[in-house]
Amino acid sequence: MSGWSANFRHALSERGVDLVRAEQLVSEALEQAADHGLAPQRMFGPATRYADLVARALRIPAATPLPVTDAPPAALRLTNVSKRYGRRHVLRNVSLEVGEGELVAVVGANGCGKSTLLQICAGTTKPTSGIVERVAHVGYVPQTGGTADYLTPAEHFALFAAARADSRGRGVATGARLATALGWRPPAGQPAGQLSGGTRQKLNVVLGELSRPKLLLLDEPYQGFDHGAYVDLWTQIDRWRDTGSAVLIVTHMLGELDRVDRVVELDAPEE
Ligand SMILES: Nc1ncnc2c1ncn2[C@@H]1O[C@H](COP(=O)(O)OP(=O)(O)OP(=O)(O)O)[C@@H](O)[C@H]1O
8 A cells, every 4th residue: 555545544544534434535535546647645635634624524523412302403502611732721611502593603812712612513623521412414614724735626526425425416516506606616627726715715615515514613714705705605604594504603703793693702812
């Protein structure tokens, strides 16, 4: 096995992908690279970065499923969640709930733990203590990363569709349709690494919503957007909420807070 394949398999397993599935993913990647006549490193970039993307597409380790109650259904519930990095407390006893058809904003000063909170909601970071309950079907738009420089938008759509056992054709068509709602027409054949920062972020948003998740986690999703795309995104967010999805958004855009149902303000970071 080549160095890239071994590193990819190892990185997948570090990200919680089971060995059989990891083996399958390595074979698929090698096949795809061979089809294009490229070395896997050239096609997918560094193995660890590609493993990040694949793990994101495969979605997130299971959290405790939410109990069924008579109350309006919650899509996400955090109870007394805390996070420490070494001795540094980043989050202390955060509790919040986002119901289906609800839009909740997370605000707070730089470094107060907003991205960490979203990672915990997504399941990509473990809390030090506390309980996370959420629906199984989650779309996560991280603040940075989340795309592979060497794959085209269509290849991203196909990869994320495959992770949901959906066909390549349907994934690519859905991705193109969702991109239109952000005023973007994905270019054929251009890898993500050659897209502008704002356009790459549009790709990130489309990947988050590609499989119509019940819960959308958006970490400052509009970075680099021009004004038109920013307006389009908020229209999309309203639409997700109105069609019953739960949306949790990290934002510094305090002017938009009258659009949201609830605001969760995190405490200032420890000195
Ligand atoms: N993997 C990590 N290891 C150690 N410390 C980390 C790690 N990730 C984040 N931190 C620290 O946790 C704190 C909170 O970071 P986080 O990115 O969650 O803040 P934020 O509120 O999203 O900030 P911003 O508004 O600038 O995006 C920071 O002090 C950061 O340095």
